[in-house]
Amino acid sequence: MLVNGCDCSIVLKTAHREIDVPYSDETLREAVSILQEEASIEGDGICKAIQKKSGVTGCVVTPLTIGTAPLLLYLAMGSAGMPLFVSETRNIYKYNLNLLPLEDTEHFDLIQDRKNERLFYEYCRVLGFELRVMRDETIKLKLDLCGEYPTRPYPYIETFEREAGERFSGDCVTYTINGKDYKNIYGVTLVSKKKGGTKTEIWIKRALQKGTDIPSDIEELVITAQLIKDKYEYRHYGTFSIKIKRLVFISDETEVNANGAVISPLRFYVSGGVSTEVFTAGEELIP
Numbered sequence: 297m298l299v300n301g302c303d304c305s306i307v308l309k310t311a312h313r314e315i316d317v318p319y320s321d322e323t324l325r326e327a328v329s330i331l332q333e334e335a336s337i338e339g340d341g342i343c344k345a346i347q348k349k350s351g352v353t354g355c356v357v358t359p360l361t362i363g364t365a366p367l368l369l370y371l372a373m374g375s376a377g378m379p380l381f382v383s384e385t386r387n388i389y390k391y392n393l394n395l396l397p398l399e400d401t402e403h404f405d406l407i408q409d410r411k412n413e414r415l416f417y418e419y420c421r422v423l424g425f426e427l428r429v430m431r432d433e434t435i436k437l438k439l440d441l442c443g444e445y446p447t448r449p450y451p452y453i454e455t456f457e458r459e460a461g462e463r464f465s466g467d468c469v470t471y472t473i474n475g476k477d478y479k480n481i482y483g484v485t486l487v488s489k490k491k492g493g494t495k496t497e498i499w500i501k502r503a504l505q506k507g508t509d510i511p512s513d514i515e516e517l518v519i520t521a522q523l524i525k526d527k528y529e530y531r532h533y534g535t536f537s538i539k540i541k542r543l544v545f546i547s548d549e550t551e552v553n554a555n556g557a558v559i560s561p562l563r564f565y566v567s568g569g570v571s572t573e574v575f576t577a578g579e580e581l582i583p
Contacts, residue, residue: 306356307407307456308367312581315367316459317358324354324408324417326447352417352443356406359434362523363461365536366574368437369393370582372425373572374401374490379579388532389579395488395496395570406441407450414450417443423491427538430483430501435464435521440489462534464521472518473511478502481510482559484519486538488570496566498540501559504550510562514543532575541568 306317360368370376374396379389406417426438471481480503488496498517502510516539523534543564550560576582 305409305456305458306358307409308371309405309407310367310402313367314456315364316456317356317364317368318361318459318463319358321357324352324356324406324441327351327353327442351445352420352441352447355438355440357436357438359436359463360521360536361459361461361463362534363459365464366391366576366582368439369536369572369574371402371404371422372427372437372439372488373570374422376582379576379581381579382532382575385532387577388575389577390532391574391576391582393572393574395494401490406443407456409450409456415447416450417441417447418445419443424487424489426488427486428483429469429485429519429521430466433466433483435466435469462523464523464536468522468524470520470522472516472520474515478510480504486540486570496570497546498543498564498566499549499561500564501561503559512545512562514545514564516541517543533577534575536572536574538570538572540566540570542566543568 305319308315308317358364358368370391370393372395373393375394377392377394379391382388382390401422403419403421406420408415408417420441420443422439423442424440426440428436428438466483469483471478471484482501482503484501485499486496487498488494500510500517518537518539520535520537544567546563546565548560548562
């Protein structure tokens, strides 16, 4: 599988917006299926296989920024409520995003801009996503994509404005479990697959500390990401939170043969809902 280098740029186009996403990694490629021609009964026994272009497959991994987080989380979650004005702010609106148990999500177009070519991926959708939050790293979102139409060259030569907004960091994330804050959580990975119905898991990575271990019975986990304090006039603008309901403990994946501090993951199945609150400046529709 070809993984393109840092010379690649990704642009998302929805019905209302066109936005460049900061590049991290991507493995988008043209999907190929095989048409097999069986030998006839009286033939010479030769079988033929013909490659057929059948759309687009792959993924995009991108860090979340203050500008891209609302749209990217919307594409991942699949549903957004109407904007709600936040009182005592000048121009801040809150959106509620929900992870729906549906395979079919909002369709969008994608432009892959390389040095020597521009490729157009039409009518793409998200089959699943993975949110990665770790200390000392930026928060990244991986979108698993598919498209129904073959790739074609993008014929226009206009330049796209690059997204240079501040990135969310795993160092500025708080975790609240059943109403109690936990300081020993090192990061989480939220994985959701939508093909054939939504299936969601979460891996909670925590530093082993006496008396502060993560409970196995979690009714609610709230993950809140915030940009640098006091940098924005209205702090809501640099914030998003994810609320996860009814976590069912699956297994403890701790590696006990380790030197020094142990960062050990716990694996949970999400049996309840997943919702996100994200804030934007202005009343513009996310999609």
